[in-house]
Amino acid sequence: MQIKHHNDHHRTAYHFQAPSNWMNDPNGLVQWKGNYHLFYQYHPHGPLPGKIHWGHAMSSDLLHWTHLPIALSPTDGGPDEDGCWSGCMVNDHGTPTIIYSGNAHGRQLPCIATSADDDLLTWQKYTGNPVLPDWPAELDIVEFRDHCVWQESEMWYQVIGSGIKGVGGTALLYRSPDLLQWEYLQPLCVGNKAESGTMWECPDFFPLGDKHVLTVSSIPDGLVYYFIGTYQNFTFTPESQGVLDGSRHFYAPQSIRDDQGRRLMFGWLREGRDDTDLQLAGWAGAMSLPRILSLQPGATLGIEPAPEIAQLRRDHHAVEPRTITGHQTVIEQLFTNALEIMLDIDSQAATSCGLALQDSAYPEESIYISLQGSGLSIEAKNGSAKLEREQYPLTPGRHTLHIFLDGSVLEIFIDASACLTERFYHSAPRQLNLSLFANGGEATLHQLDVWEMASIWR
Incomplete structure (x- = not known):
């Protein structure tokens, strides 16, 4: 059991970690x-x-x-x-x-x-x-x-x-x-x-x-x-x-x-x-x-x-396929930082599009997962104003992102053929909101499924 750090929200719920x-x-x-x-x-x-x-x-x-x-x-x-x-x-x-x-x-x-x-x-x-x-x-x-x-x-x-x-x-x-x-x-x-x-x-x-x-x-x-x-x-x-x-x-x-x-x-x-x-x-x-x-x-x-890992799925949130323009909040009030997200999106004519995670209690903190002309990027802005960035080259068009958010870990599987991982250190989650965005044109959402995840620690 993981007891010593059980109140530390930067630790993970379903990624393995040592006790201390x-x-x-x-x-x-x-x-x-x-x-x-x-x-x-x-x-x-x-x-x-x-x-x-x-x-x-x-x-x-x-x-x-x-x-x-x-x-x-x-x-x-x-x-x-x-x-x-x-x-x-x-x-x-x-x-x-x-x-x-x-x-x-x-x-x-x-x-x-x-x-x-x-x-x-x-x-x-x-x-x-x-x-x-x-x-x-x-x-x-x-x-x-x-x-x-x-x-x-x-x-x-x-x-x-x-x-x-x-x-x-x-x-x-x-x-x-x-x-x-x-x-x-x-x-x-x-x-x-x-x-x-x-x-x-x-x-x-x-x-x-x-x-x-x-x-x-x-x-x-x-x-x-x-x-x-x-x-x-x-x-x-x-x-x-x-x-x-x-x-x-x-x-x-x-x-x-x-x-x-x-x-x-x-x-x-x-x-x-x-x-x-x-x-x-x-x-x-x-x-x-x-x-x-x-x-x-x-x-x-x-x-x-x-x-x-799918055995850990609990509450499910689904968003219907749609055309994306601007910034659209699609899921509100997620009181957890242990999520699995399946995103199938086509950037089409947009200069950038993707998914944003923001906590209404900490507006200065955010995670943006973006498809841009140069590829897939992750931007995780911490409350200290520190900005973490990771990028993976991708051609514009339709891509499937299998995203795992867990404590201070963000692990993304890209088209079942590549991965991109980020570490970030946000404040304790209070009310996590999930948004879709498209800049410079329209994008098409084909699938968005979100599951709240159970802990692996008995």
Whole structure:
């Protein structure tokens, strides 16, 4: 249960969050013995980054989560004494096994831990950690951390996030017969520093349809890039690429193939506040909604919210299709900041059109979701007069926006093929009004459905 911060309206009702303090990357995502397990980077002693542990939560339905004891903690004098950093979990012939980056004295090297209980509550670290003593000596790399591990036949493979100086971000490929002894093969893929950054964190590599997908979190860009292509002879050749979320608030995603055969992904939603505000709040970070990835015709990426989220819908508000001119208030007196909105709108001749959320008790605060000539934009104006902006390129015309407003999170799925996320920090909702607008001409509303959402916390 989330008790400590239950009066904080900036916390979320249906996005996963730690009970308190700092959280970041999703780790060890797995479906085990019928339950989903979400591990995550966690600092149990404060709302700012510190000596990182692995937090842990479990869910039977991908909606409601039970907070469990910390799974991994740094070991004094060990190869992870300064932090148990990001990694993944695999099933090693019935033994749940975590591969994570142990941080010690500024170096991150792969470490192993195993569990023997069905709820994955207790973990035993391998006494021979780290299982790799160093990175490839022949490469002039910038960093070396974060792990994606899979099995082919009887061999294990992993990619480790890195970057080659002067070249670009890199995913380094290794193989092992037993998860303990690793042989370096070659770079799986090397990027261009001008296009995708100098360092690739949190690589995730997986088959999707008849292609493979590599996602990487880029330094210094702060964006998550995806590449779709072919994997052959230990080399991944990208054929197309894009941005997984148009915002720098979404970072370090991890995915699994669940029992339904879906490619299921969570990402870390970064805060948009400074350290002073985080200290006052006592917490930081949230997870994205679970996203389902698919391969679409033309080898493009499909991205949609997991359908389970619809189970949280409560009071429903619908607006009939219409022509939009000017500013039209269509729904009034929503006393919640946990909403799901489905908007199907055609900008037609309008220079801009979209949806506005404003609270009659705080007229200086607003959220505008606009379709303009340059694309989709989000403008969230806080009471302090600070204006947050995010933008995603789109061609003018008809688009479907699947919008999730939850506490201080705004997560938008665009035409089931892209996402844009914003963080904002408004006053407590009193009377939220929803309006449609069209400037410089008419727009056409095809669908507007709004649901008030239930909390996932029992």
